[in-house]
Amino acid sequence: MKTYEVFLKKAGKDEFRHAGALDAPDPDLALLLARECYSRRGEGDELWLVDRTDIVVAAVEDLAPNHDKPHRHNDGARVAARRRATREGTRS
C-alpha cells in the first residue's frame, strides 16, 4: 500500500487545499477510493492525489529563520501612516 495526500479544489478562484490522506495499492484504485472518502458530498470539483514519497520535505530546523527578528514582521501600520500623510498633504 502507498499513502496518497488528497487535495481538493472548489470551482472558481479557490486554491487546491489539503483534504487528508488515504492508503491504496496504486493510482487507479487511489482515485476510486478518494472519490468515496473525500468527495461524496460535493466537497470539491477537482481532485489531486500526490504520492507521499514524492513530496520534498524541509527540515524543521531550517524553517522560520527570522522568527526572532521583529523588524521582519511588518504589519503595514507605518506604511499606511505614510500613505495617509502623503494623501492629506501633512507629510513632513
Place this chain on the structure above:
Amino acid sequence: MTLQPAARPLVLALADDEHLVGARHTNWIGLGPFLEEDLAFCSIAQDELGHAIALYQLLLDTDDGAAVDGLALRRDDADYRSCWLAEWPADDWATALVRHWLYDLAEDLRWRNLVGSSQPELDALARRVLREEAFHLGHARQLLDRTMGSTAEATDRLTAALAELLPLVPGLWDPPADGDEADAVARGVVARSSAEVGHDHRLAVEAQLSDWGVRLPLSSSGPAQHGRTVRSPGFAVLHAALNEVIDLDPAARW
C-alpha cells in the same frame, strides 16, 4: 398511479434486489479490509438502498417514508421478488466482493435496459443511476483484478466464492412470476427481455473469468426460484433483523 401496470412487477423485482443487496452490503460497515475500502463499500451499499427507495417511491407514487418502509420491510416473505444472489449472505469478504461484481455487472445491464423506457420516470432514474453504476462496476473490477491471482489464498477464496455464487446467477434473470415480460417489452417499458440481457451478462462473466484465468463452469440453471417467489434459506433471518427495531414499536414516528 404513475407506473403503468406492465412496469410494476419488473420494478418491484429490481427494487427488492437493490434493497436486499444493499442491506447485505451494509453488514460490512466497520469490517472492511481497510478503512478506505470500508468507506467505499458502505457507500456503494448506500447507493443501492437509494436506488431501492427511488423505485419503491415510484411504485407507491409517494415519497412518504412510512409508506416506503411498509413496502420495503413489512411484506410477507413470499411477496418479495428479490433474487437469491441479492439475498445471499456474504460473511466472507471474498464472497461479498464476488457477489458485488456479479450483481453490479447485472445491475448495470438492467438499468441500461431501462434507458429510453416508455415510462419516463424509469428512463430518468436509469440515467441518474448509471452514473453511479459505472463507479460500482469499476470498483468491483479493480479490486478483483488486483486480488485474483495475487496470492494462493486470495485466489482460492475468490474461486470458492465464485463456485458458490455462479449457480445463483440464472435466478437473477428469472422474471417475476406475476408479470408478463413480453408485454412489458412490447410496451417499451424495457428494451429487451431478461433472457436477452442475461445472455449479455453471461458473455461478460465468461470473458472476465477467462481474463482472470478462472476455469469454472457457468450454470444454466440453479436453485429453482419460481419467478422470484421462493426465498433463499437465509432470507427469514435477514428480514427479521431488518424489522427488529420497527417491531419494538411499529407505531413509532421517527
